[in-house]
Amino acid sequence: MFLLQTGAIMTITSETRISQASPPPLFSEVDDEVVMLDVISGCYYNLDPVGSDIWKRLQNVMSVGELCAALQRDYNADAETIQHDVIPWLDQMLERDLIIIIN
Numbered sequence: 001m002f003l004l005q006t007g008a009i010m011t012i013t014s015e016t017r018i019s020q021a022s023p024p025p026l027f028s029e030v031d032d033e034v035v036m037l038d039v040i041s042g043c044y045y046n047l048d049p050v051g052s053d054i055w056k057r058l059q060n061v062m063s064v065g066e067l068c069a070a071l072q073r074d075y076n077a078d079a080e081t082i083q084h085d086v087i088p089w090l091d092q093m094l095e096r097d098l099i100i101i102i103n
Helices: 049-057 064-075 079-095
Strands: 017-020 026-030 033-038 043-047 099-102
Touching: 017 064, 033 049, 043 049, 049 064, 049 079, 064 079, 079 099
Parallel strands: none
Antiparallel strands: 017 099, 026 033, 033 043
């Protein structure tokens, strides 16, 4: 979830437009995974191949619905499963300031 200056809480839905934070953390691809270092927080992240794929897709602004539809096509999974897995992952990335919501 994202705390706005007004104190309102914004949740991620399929209509939410998202992107990597700007500037993004330092990251490098190692095999099929992405290794990231957030120099502001000092936190290190290792994304598995699916998380790495999502991260690379978020270099461009897109809606969560568009992201989930692309993942559904590429991974041959049903929409409910994709959304069930992706939205909580995006919430965690947002909480860590690794992605941003685009209004």
